[in-house]
Amino acid sequence: MEKRVPTTTVSDKAHHSLDRGARAVIARLSAGVSPHAPMQAWADWFSYVGQSPGRQLGLWEHAQSNLAKLVAYAADTSQDPEPPFEAQRYDHRFDDAGWQMPPYSFLKQGFFAWQDFWEFATERTRGLSPRAADQTRFMARQALDFMSPSNFPWLNPEIIHATVQSGGANLVTGAQHFVHDYWKAVAQTHDAPPEGYRIGEDLACTSGHIVFRNELFELIRYAPATGTVQAEPVLFVPAWIMKYYVLDLSPDNSLVKYLVDQGFTVFMISWCNPQPEQADLSLEDYRELGVMTAINQINGMIPERKIHTVGYCLGGTILAISAATMARERDDRLASITLIAAQVDFADAGELLLFLDESQVTLLEDMMWDQGCLDKPQMARAFSSIRAGDLIYSRSVRRYFLGEPDEPTDLGVWVADTTRMPARMHSEYLRGLFLENRLSAGRFAVANRVIALKDISAPMFVIATEADHIAPWRSVYKTQLFTDCDLTFVLTSGGHNTGIVNPPSGTGRYFRISHRPAGAFYNGPDVWLAQQAARQGSWWPAWKTWLETKSSGQVPALPFDPPVLDPAGPLAAPGTYVHQT
Structure with missing residues (x-):
């Protein structure tokens, strides 16, 4: 029997281009993130937990323990009860003194309890793929950072106090900041460096x-x-x-x-x-x-x-x-x-490339095929997601709800001065080095x-x-x-x-x-x-x-x-x- 030799027709090329265009649209809507790896990670996690009665029992006991600690904390009538959970060392969202007083202290401790539970639930465990564990931990942290009570004006005592003190002026100023940042993102521009931080005069000024x-x-x-x-x-x-x-x-x-x-x-x-x-x-x-x-x-x-x-x-x-x-x-x-x-x-390239697989690289390649490069906002979002609680949500609270301007620093001005990545180079880098090592x-x-x-x-x-x-x-x-x-x-x-x-x-x-x-x-x-x-x-x-x-x-x-x-x-x-x- 004669062996069939695959051929590429004009129709095949058109279909291929149609697929690439569709993936480029998906990439724009998903901020360049392929849905395949997150779905696969959660499927692996649920499958593992579903067939591990010992692990299920451990999760239930840990949840019960955290709930008992919260109840004991709420029932403690002493003037300064010992909190059962502490913030992670880099987490400064709850530093304001208002978070030490009820009911906000209970909200804070409840958030920390959830955080502690999901850290335990997504630990690397025998029988679960380490990559799936790391991926689910990252996604759980992202979800928790989004749902933190510090992000909501009616739950954050610092925002409430600032609003009462200023008669709502902080929210008006914050709205102006939001509109400014929104149009800047749409136009893909960035602000000129502030006075004292000019490139060639104050920064990058070595002769x-x-x-x-x-x-x-x-x-x-x-x-x-x-x-x-x-x-x-x-x-x-x-x-x-x-x-x-x-x-x-x-x-x-x-x-x-x-x-x-x-x-x-x-x-x-x-x-x-x-x-x-x-x-x-x-x-x-x-x-x-x-x-x-x-x-x-x-x-x-x-x-x-x-x-x-x-x-x-x-x-x-x-x-x-x-x-x-x-x-x-x-x-x-x-x-x-x-x-x-x-x-x-x-x-072991870190969280930035935790979800890098064939589907993710393909999605980025098709987005860059459409754009010609990986653009500045897409790069900035990728880096910010690693420390979303600090780099995204804490900044948003300060800027949009407290009405505080960003304090300029030389390093901050440099961070905001982002660049693009050419499509071919970035594809070769991701495939040859990160994906295939x-x-x-x-x-x-x-x-x-x-x-x-x-x-x-x-x-x-x-x-x-x-x-x-x-x-x-x-x-x-x-x-x-x-x-x-x-x-x-x-x-x-x-x-x-x-x-x-x-x-x-x-x-x-x-x-x-x-x-x-x-x-x-x-x-x-x-x-x-x-x-x-x-x-x-x-x-x-x-x-x-x-x-x-x-x-x-x-x-x-x-x-x-x-x-x-x-x-x-x-x-x-x-x-x-x-x-x-």
């Missing part, structure tokens, strides 16, 4: 010039601040998911300025904000037209010197790919590699040849942050599992951004640091944590000292003539791409 530009990035070279500098320059590769200047915020918070002041020659990649017509930019473009082009340009300006490379978040991942490719090609131009809150293994599995190919992180011989400095929900520190720690080079690992306090914006002038910060010689045996993260004592202060000075030990010494800082990339003359930092909206 320098644009020394190279292509369609993907501008290369900034910062002016020296000392008479002598380390011979080897430093190249920052930031994430393209946000603007680069999280690394160059206000002068007191700028990692770039800190390095320049310490006698380093610093370069920065400032990525473009992709437009829909740049939908076909690939992950390889970000490596070849981005990282490698920047390295080549720096070599042309400062010849015969190796380069200290620094990658932040997604920029760290593409830097690791670039370094492994260079190692494969016997290219030894890297003096060192610093990875900041960057992952090379995505088996090819890089650490030895299946990631560059130019049709597989690369290996173990080929990297340049020394590495890897920084993770304790409270990181985007690149969990145990995931970042696994860089040690997939490399053999000399490696220094730092775990610092703070989150994905706050742990990195960590100047020595700050207070209350601490970090742990260790050194693994090349070829040493691997220790797991929990064993490592138990062996490391916390050091007070910022990790910046420790990193600066490490960079100095990997450098060849100081040389005179020579002035340079920036090239003329614009008819008006040399272009000063921060350049033009950082202003793209």
Whole structure:
């Protein structure tokens, strides 16, 4: 019997396009979330509980226990009864003194009881898929955050008190804020930075010039601040998911300025904000037209010197790919590699990608096929959902019910300055790295040849942050599992951004640091944590000292003539791409 060879007809292509268009509509209505994974997770959870009488009994007993605690608390006639449940350490929704008085204290404790029950109900348990448990826990938390009594004006004593005191002026002001934010979301615009937070004047204001530009990035070279500098320059590769200047915020918070002041020659990649017509930019473009082009340009300006490379978040991942490719090609131009809150293994990639599966990637691909990119509001919603209680609901209560304006901060202005993601690159990133985890599995190919992180011989400095929900520190720690080079690992306090914006002038910060010689045996993260004592202060000075030990010494800082990339003359930092909206 003759084997049938599948053929693609014009009709098939039309049907395929119709399906993609339908999924793009679904993606817009669902904020880019595929319904398949949540439905499957709840189906797994209910199926497991339904056939586990012991688990059912445990849930019933836990609910009864929580109810008994609430009844005992309500019946306690003492002046200051001991509350049976406490808020989680990052939850500040109930800090107002009004929540300590009945009946609001009972509402608060009832909410905490529900929260405690669902944390118990969605624990990882023998017989239940760990992924399904984590997914149902995340969804239960999202639902509880939405139903929190702090979100409802008639249940929140802080809102009630403010309304009585102001005669309702807080609600009028809050309504104005809501209308302003609504139309801003519809138009997909953002407010201009407030006075004192202007880009290029107050933020991203370290002195320098644009020394190279292509369609993907501008290369900034910062002016020296000392008479002598380390011979080897430093190249920052930031994430393209946000603007680069999280690394160059206000002068007191700028990692770039800190390095320049310490006698380093610093370069920065400032990525473009992709437009829909740049939908076909690939992950390889970000490596070849981005990282490698920047390295080549720096070599042309400062010849015969190796380069200290620094990658932040997604920029760290593409830097690791670039370094492994260079190692494969016997290219030894890297003096060192610093990875900041960057992952090379995505088996434990955190809650941001908890629901990433084939259906989710397909939905995002079809939405980007329709739009040409993953747009700014869609990116912002994804990050905010991780800490919805704080980043969505608490802000909404303050802004729309209490009528309070958002207090500007340099980090807050940067967070609001979101960017787009080109369709092809984002699809390749999600599939090749997050979904299939090819890089650490030895299946990631560059130019049709597989690369290996173990080929990297340049020394590495890897920084993770304790409270990181985007690149969990145990995931970042696994860089040690997939490399053999000399490696220094730092775990610092703070989150994905706050742990990195960590100047020595700050207070209350601490970090742990260790050194693994090349070829040493691997220790797991929990064993490592138990062996490391916390050091007070910022990790910046420790990193600066490490960079100095990997450098060849100081040389005179020579002035340079920036090239003329614009008819008006040399272009000063921060350049033009950082202003793209």
